[in-house]
Amino acid sequence: MxxxxxxxxxxxxxxxxxxxxxxxxxxxxxxxxxxxxQFQPLLYQVATAELGVSxxxxxxxxxxxxxxxxxxxxxxxxxxxxxxxxxxxVQGETYQGDFLVLAAGSQPNFFGTPGADKHAFPLYSLKQAxxxxxxxxxxxxxxxxxxxxxxxxxxxxxxxxxxPTGTEMAGALTDMLNGALPPEYQDLAIKQAKxxxxxxxxAVLAAFSKESQAYAATQLQERGVQLLxxxxxxxxxxxxxxxxxxxxxxxxxxxxxxxxxxxxxSDNVGLPRGRGGRIAVQxxxxxxxxxxxxxxxxxxxxxxxxxxxxxxxxxxxxxxxxWCAENISAEIAGQPRKPFQxxxxxxxxxxxxxxxxxxxxxxxxxxxxxxxxxxxxxxxxSLLDTNQARIEAFMEWAWTYFGRTRGSQVLDRTSxxxxxxxxxxxxxSTPTASS
Numbered sequence: 001m002x003x004x005x006x007x008x009x010x011x012x013x014x015x016x017x018x019x020x021x022x023x024x025x026x027x028x029x030x031x032x033x034x035x036x037x038q039f040q041p042l043l044y045q046v047a048t049a050e051l052g053v054s055x056x057x058x059x060x061x062x063x064x065x066x067x068x069x070x071x072x073x074x075x076x077x078x079x080x081x082x083x084x085x086x087x088x089x090v091q092g093e094t095y096q097g098d099f100l101v102l103a104a105g106s107q108p109n110f111f112g113t114p115g116a117d118k119h120a121f122p123l124y125s126l127k128q129a130x131x132x133x134x135x136x137x138x139x140x141x142x143x144x145x146x147x148x149x150x151x152x153x154x155x156x157x158x159x160x161x162x163x164p165t166g167t168e169m170a171g172a173l174t175d176m177l178n179g180a181l182p183p184e185y186q187d188l189a190i191k192q193a194k195x196x197x198x199x200x201x202x203a204v205l206a207a208f209s210k211e212s213q214a215y216a217a218t219q220l221q222e223r224g225v226q227l228l229x230x231x232x233x234x235x236x237x238x239x240x241x242x243x244x245x246x247x248x249x250x251x252x253x254x255x256x257x258x259x260x261x262x263x264x265x266s267d268n269v270g271l272p273r274g275r276g277g278r279i280a281v282q283x284x285x286x287x288x289x290x291x292x293x294x295x296x297x298x299x300x301x302x303x304x305x306x307x308x309x310x311x312x313x314x315x316x317x318x319x320x321x322x323w324c325a326e327n328i329s330a331e332i333a334g335q336p337r338k339p340f341q342x343x344x345x346x347x348x349x350x351x352x353x354x355x356x357x358x359x360x361x362x363x364x365x366x367x368x369x370x371x372x373x374x375x376x377x378x379x380x381x382s383l384l385d386t387n388q389a390r391i392e393a394f395m396e397w398a399w400t401y402f403g404r405t406r407g408s409q410v411l412d413r414t415s416x417x418x419x420x421x422x423x424x425x426x427x428x429s430t431p432t433a434s435s
Contacts, residue, residue: 002332003027005087005097007077007265009037009060011314012297013103015321021067023329028069029095031087033076035060038126041314044165046129047136047255048172049180057126077104079268082290099292099328102269102279103321106298106312109261109276115236116160120256123165134413135253136173140181141411142419144188152421153250155193158241159257160233162199163206164349166257167216170197171352174223179353195225196249198241200232205349205357207311212357219355233258239423252419260312262299274301275309283339285324294328296320304342315345 004020006013009032017030039056046056064070075089085100108122121132136157143154157173159166173195182190197204197220203213204220204227217227232244236256241249262277271287274280279287279295281302287293296302297317302310310316320340327337346360 001025001027002099003029003097004099004101004328005085005095006030006101006103007080007087008032008103008105008263008297008299009034009072010040010103010105010297011037011317012299012321012324013101014060014063015318016101016103016296016325017064017070017321018067019322019325020328021064021070024069026069026329026332028067028071029097030060030064030070030072031075031077031089031095032060032072033074034126035072035074036126037063040124043123043126043129044169044172046126047123047132047169048176049133049137050172050175053126053130056129077265080265080270082270082287082293085292097292099294099331101294101296101324101328102265102299103296103317104263104265104299106260106276107263108256109259110256111259113233113236113258115238116233116254116256116258119236119238120160120254122256123169124260131413131416132253132255134411134416136176137411138416138419139253140185140188142421144185147188149421150189150192153239153252154421155190156196156249156251157194157253157255158196158198158249158251159255160198160236160241161257161259162197162201162204162227162229163257164347166197166199166255167204167220168350169255169257170195170220170225171223171350171355174220174225175352178223196228196251197225198228198231198233198243200230200244202230204229207347208349208357208359212359216349216351216357219351223352237423238420252421252423260298266299271295276301284327284337285320285340286327286337292331294324296324302340305339310342311347313347316342319343 004026006017009030013030014037017028020026020028036057036059042051042056045051060072064072075091075093077087078090079088084096086094086096088094108124110116121135122128123132139154143149159170177190177193204216205213233241234244235242236254239250239252241251241254266273266277272280278301279299281295281300282288285294285296287295297320298312302320304310319342323340330337346358348358350356
């Protein structure tokens with residue numbers, strides 16, 4: 001019986017394990033630092049208390065319980081020997097397989113921005129989403145207790161990066177400010193809250209069409225988001241953000257949605273790396289020069305059959321996990337591996353209640369508004385791992401949508417609530433000429 005070791009329980013790793021688990025002649029060991037699979041596309045909804053943790057985190061053992069030949073180990077991989085296909089863990093254990101699949105995912109890329117790694121709040125893991133949610137609630141609790149803190153930027157929110165993550169976070173935060181919070185903080189001037197979306201590019205959702213970009217920008221601005229485009233972030237402090245044009249925004253909540261790079265494990269894999277520190281792979285996901293080693297998802301630089309680099313999307317990771325499993329099964333059977341062919345479901349972003357953009361298929365058919373929202377729901381539901389998860393997610397979305405309610409607004413991360421309000425007292429912020 002051949003043994004396959006998979007590092008990472010994200011979309012790529014889980015789908016590879018499930019597909020391999022259908023073959024009783026293959027034994028699979030899935031390694032992950034957590035015992036759950038996180039549904040990364042919806043983390044911004046956890047951060048804004050639209051969904052709870054149980055809506056986006058699913059136990060790996062539960063997902064794989066129909067496959068007795070798949071074993072899950074909660075360990076953190078620290079180094080790889082690609083020659084022997086051996087994984088070393090922080091716990092001091094080693095796992096060796098006939099095949100090794102590296103799907104360790106990604107981490108925030110701060111691009112060397114001073115202070116960003118210390119003071120910004122990334123949004124690429126469940127823990128980060130929970131911490132950000134607590135910080136958002138903490139600043140409202142603090143300002144409710146002492147309205148004078150508004151002058152120190154308590155209700156200023158800066159989101160760095162206007163891709164799908166930043167745009168969706170901005171839209172969800174406006175829904176939170178305009179819908180859920182006013183009845184709960186009746187003595188607080190919620191209308192003084194300001195949301196800034198900052199990007200060095202000149203349009204939101206740069207990967208989308210100009211029509212979708214214009215629609216998204218209009219929707220965000222109508223909801224009160226101030227777009228600061230064509231300007232970069234030069235520094236993130238504990239109580240401010242400095243922009244490349246010299247302006248300064250007082251804030252204690254800076255959300256970092258500025259980009260991704262391969263997880264830190266990529267520093268210790270002994271393999272060639274390319275853009276974003278990701279592993280260079282062939283079209284069938286194999287790593288050239290290392291027999292039996294594959295790399296997937298956000299951990300690899302993947303190209304389609306036209307040689308174009310594929311984006312770091314959940315749908316890409318999901319499909320390449322299944323495809324890699326088929327290639328491993330083919331290799332075991334003595335058959336040739338096949339180059340990956342991605343089925344493009346399109347790109348989409350939720351901008352807020354009743355507002356979404358979707359560009360579906362290769363020809364990028366544009367959908368906006370309620371129809372775009374429906375397309376967003378359908379694609380995201382298809383990414384969920386079980387029918388139970390799909391039903392529960394739809395019920396939660398429906399409850400939030402029709403009941404206009406929120407999930408857990410519990411301030412449960414005390415570290416995020418500890419704020420030094422005197423960390424920036426050098427005068428008022430000057431984000432825009434109109435503010």
